[in-house]
Amino acid sequence: MVPLGAYIAVSAALFFIGCAGVLVRRNAVVILMCVELMLNAANLALVAFSRRYGAVDERGSVFVIFVFVIAAAEVAVGLAIVLSAYRNRPVVDVDEIRAMKG
């Protein structure tokens, strides 16, 4: 029987790994990957609480399904933005994309 705290700790660890990735990496595609890692860490916490604490109807798990939808939409639009920026100038580093800076 694995305690609930262990799941929450894994979730927190993955969330902070993703957070560090968003803050330190330059490549825009890797930043998108790290955002996905953070969303997935939140999913683990939601499912763990929903299965162990929840009432009979699994509201937390329903929320996870909506997070799946948001994640798919986010990665599609994010990659489209990265690709259209890449087409203007072949650069994927976020600190070199300065086209919209004044």
Added chain:
Amino acid sequence: MTFDFVEPVVFAVLAIGVIAAGASVVLINRITAAALLMALTFLCMAGMFVLLGAETIAAFQVLIYVGAITVLILYGVMFTKYGDRPYGLFFQRQTPLAAVFVFALAVPVAIWAFTFTAPPPRPGGGDLPSLATSVFTDFSFPFEVASVLLLAAMVGAIVLTKRDEAREFEARRP
């Protein structure tokens, strides 16, 4: 002889897989390998969902994350071809500050996370009936809104990546 030791062992393997693969996504230089390690993270996460008794969520996880999102990211990697960088160059300038900040925040949260306890779990039986009941009764309106959101994201992605052929032709003409 009981098999109570199997679940903690499986959990430990999956936890090591999730954290090691996640950390490699941040630290590894080769971006294709990072994308595949991200898929490994998602797969280990699906194993954790099965361990929690949420088989339907695990199936969605494999279908959407390991299938669709990884393929999308790999397409993104393929279209933005960019040579391998020297290791020092792929981190931002604010890396030390960001690392200290995240570490200072992560350690107390991770310790605090272990304090959660829960009542013993309900007897199993899968999560599909309760999930379906919730989605199609209480959450049917957000469910429809989610489909509109996906449609909007699809149209937006197509519009953002569409090439303006006539203008490109004009620009190329001497």
